[in-house]
Amino acid sequence: MKIYKIITFGCAMNRSDSERIAAVLEVAGYKKVKNGQSPDLLIFNACSVRQSAIDRIYGQMGKFAYLKKKNPEFKAIVTGCILPKDKKKFLNGFDLIFNIKDLDKLVGLLSKKRTFPLHIKQSYQTGIKYFKIKPKYQNKFSALIPISFGCNRFCAYCAVPYTRGLEINRSSKDIIKETKDLIIDGYKEINLLGQTVSSWKDPNKKNYKFVNLLKDIEKIPGKFWIRFHSPYVLDFNDELIDFLSKTKKINNYLNLPLQSGDDAILKKMNRKYTVNQYLKVLNSLKKKVEDFNFSTDIIIGFCGETKKQFQNTFKIFKKISPTMAYIAKYSVRPGTVAQKIFKDNVLLKIKKQRHKQLTNLLRKTGKENNQKEVNKILEVLVDTWLSKEKECLGKTRNFKTVRFKSNKDLCNKFVNVRIIKAREFELLGKLSK
Ligand code: SF4
Secondary structure (H helix, E strand, C coil), X not given: CCEEEEEECCCHHHHHHHHHHHHHHHHCCCEECCCCCCCCXXXXXXXXXXXXXXXXXXXXXXXXXXXXXXXXXXXXEEEECCCHHHHHHHCCCCCEECCHHHHHHHHHHCCCCCCCCEECCCXXXXXXXXXXXXXXXXXXXXEEEECEECCCCCCCCCCHHHHCCCCEECCHHHHHHHHHHHHHCCCCEEEEECCCHHHCECCCCCCCEHHHHHHHHHCCCCCCEEEEECCCHHHCCHHHHHHHHHCCCECCEEECCCECCCHHHHHHCCCCCCHHHHHHHHHHHHHHCCCCEEEEEEEECCCCCCHHHHHHHHHHXXXXXXXXXXXXXXXXXXXXXXXXXXXXXXCHHHHHHHHHHHHHHHHHHHHHHHHCCCCCEEEXXXXXXXXXXXXXXXXXXXCCEEEXXXXXXXXXXXXXXXXXXECCCCEEEEEEC
């Protein structure tokens, strides 16, 4: 019996891919590695959003020769988001590089008759078979459901359209069936995933859009919450916002990436909205959706970002006051438009200073937002049990982290918690009846 190990980098989309890789291998008779075992198949599911994740994979390549010596059957495989430049270099150490869209062919690609290293250069599939693979869910109550694959937006700094290709949408029939099955199996949280999840459209039904999908999922009987990651601000219209203001199952939380608070930088990034358009959508959500909570993404030091332009981002950040933000220092991704036509000319020292300034502001906005929850009784879905501390961690419907003392493991349960204290990035509470 052969043993596999998967090392996953990057976002929820990659974690979802890894669940499908595990499923394909287990159907073919492979077993997941256990502590102390050495795998026959080592699979890296790569992320090219930051150079650091790719560098960590390069760092592992030196070990492959030793592992092969110990076990002549050993194979190292890399898939996921990989830029062409890295694919060439990976061939010096990996046995197989394949496109995640070709996952249904993986076991065939490992056949003994083949000569390695093998680089499967291009996928001609539409991605339909990828969606049909039933994943091996890694969590017993919170499931990841990819509803689309790839992206058509081509933001100047981003590698995704080159690594994953153009957007392919999964049918609503498939998505709803997977959701229903999960709810029957006792799942409490459904995470709909897509690079720009809100631009999803049913490939088989005309005029059936993302909001229609949400409405149909809402109708599935049972007590569960639905989250979706990551939306694009221009996909929000009145119909979607009105629905989000009425729903009881879809979370009143969004990660709504802003990236910059300066119109000239947004234009350079090829983000197709202005700061005012972003504010209009956000203000409408804040006004209409009860207890609305949001996080955002910001890129610091994008090509040529001046002090004034950063100050614009700082001002807007203060104005919108997110509870959480994913603040990244810009790093060049080879092959992207930004790499080809702009200069990465903001000094690292300046990027670090700006990052620190914005992070300090986030600590304030996070604390201020969390403070509003003190003395409220909030419903929490428990996801972690810390046996040593005798504490549970969970999330509110609007995605705030709550920590509270408990004598037992309450994972996978909805409980009520009275909030007694706010921290920058979490709430402390007491179990309530
Ligand atoms: S929307 Fe932009 S940042 Fe997001 S995946 Fe697509 S190209 Fe990348």
